[in-house]
Amino acid sequence: MRIAFFTGAGISAESGIPTFRGKGGLWEKFKVEELATPEGFFRDPERVWRWYDMRRKAISEAQPNKAHRLIALIEREYRDVWVITQNVDMLHQRAGSEKVLELHGNIWRVRCLGCGAVYYEFRTPLPEYPPKCRECGGMLRPDVVWFGEPLPVDVLQKSWEIARSSDIFVVIGTSALVYPAAQLPYVAKEYGAKVVEINPESTPVSSVADVVLRKKASEGMEEFYSMLKAQAF
16 A cells, blocks of 8 residues: 655644744745745845745754654555655654655755755854855755746656555645645546545645545644554545
8 A cells, every 4th residue: 555645834833833825924924036036046145045044943943743753653664655745844854754755855955056066954054145065165055946946857757656656645734736736636636546634724635635634734643543553544
């Protein structure tokens, strides 16, 4: 049995990491076009990097929550388990998940605009803004997907493959509004997966889900795990 988890900002909210949309979301306080677009970065790379380093510090102080840990437990128990995440915080990996597909990149990776080097940089605060490449001294950018940029082709293709071949496809804490990633639950449904949604609020996925758990991520994952062990699927 193949199980896939498709996660968004809602799963990390319980670890104290703010979501982007909705009440209290980051985009209520900050402008997308200034901090999460290539144009905003090239206008003021120092400002963008200071904002990202602020987020990196907050994420470094956060811990994986029960939802992250239950997903990792299910991976150990059922083996053919994948995580497709829109998050960049690496909390799934810190909880123990190994098969993680990062649709929007990773806030702990950097990419050089000069030589193209990509590597992890876990220091926070960073020594300078913008930081310089350890290989060539060129300017670094966060290795995340900004608005107006395509998702990484290899990750997206693997995500489609997982969606098409899953028996259970669990959607957790995502608004399901950002395409093409938001198409994944519908692809899974079309190819015969049981779709489970865990979200305290209704989303477009709710209308096609076979099971809707109107709960926060940790509570919903506890119920899903109980259902899984009871062979309810």
